[in-house]
Amino acid sequence: MSRIKFMNTEIDNLTMQETLQAIDQLIQENRSAYVVTPNVDHIVQLETSKELKAVYENASLILTDGKPLLWIAKWYGTPIKEKISGSDLFPRLCNMAAKKGYKLFFLGAAEGVAAKAAENLANKFKGLQVVGTYSPPFGFENNQIEMDKIKSMIKESKPDILIVGLGCPKQEKFMYHHCKELGVPISFGLGASLDFEAGNIKRAPRWMADHGLEWLFRITQDPKRMAKRYLINDRKILKLAIKYKKQV
Helix, strand or coil, X not given: CCEEEECCEEEECCCHHHHHHHHHHHHHHCCCEEEECCCXXXXXXXXXXXXXXXXXXXXXXXXXXXXXXXXXXXXXXXXXXXXXXXXXXXXXXXXXXXXXXXXXXXXXXXXXXXXXXXXXXXXXXCCCEEEXXXXXXXXXXXXXXHHHHHHHHXXXXXXXXXXXXXXXXXXXHHHHHHHHHHCXXXXXXXXXXXXXXXXXXXXXXXXXXXXXXXXXXXHHHCHHHHHHHHHHHHHHHHHHHHHHHCCC
């Protein structure tokens, strides 16, 4: 089994290629699986959120999204093979879906963003079938009418893959609570990936991502929202890294 203990969670220690094979297998098994991609922010939230812990305990795949987590794992002497960020995985997933005839549904992002992402990806990957997109209004999770509408849209379009781009922890909680009843073979919480593919938000240059500086680039793109997350909340990771080092 590829799963290893890491800080306050477990990780599926896979390469990108192994990840795509595991995803394909889960689609074949059709068990309403869902995938989470922990980054520094998730690990910090996991420390105090019981609900997020339950989400992680029930996830079929837990993939490491973030260089700092790879550095910590190396420091622990339990190296993680590869950084599998949602935004790197998403286009590869679409490529596989186009080749194998898997259908996708995009839920999330601002008005029109999911549709734009679908259009761009369909141009990139010939034969890609995005069978539905929907950008829910703010606070939809507390609105029964909205929730029923979303569920029936997804059920009627019968996707093989559901992409949920609502940000953490909203997307993870949505998958945890609704995956089984939606009956989609596999769901992913992919945060800003829809925005990236729609060309709405720029991705960090490859050299920054490779050197663990993606956070710095994200702050320059959206200082209001990202500065607090990266400069205040995520600093807690240092304390946690030391705490869990003692348990290795």
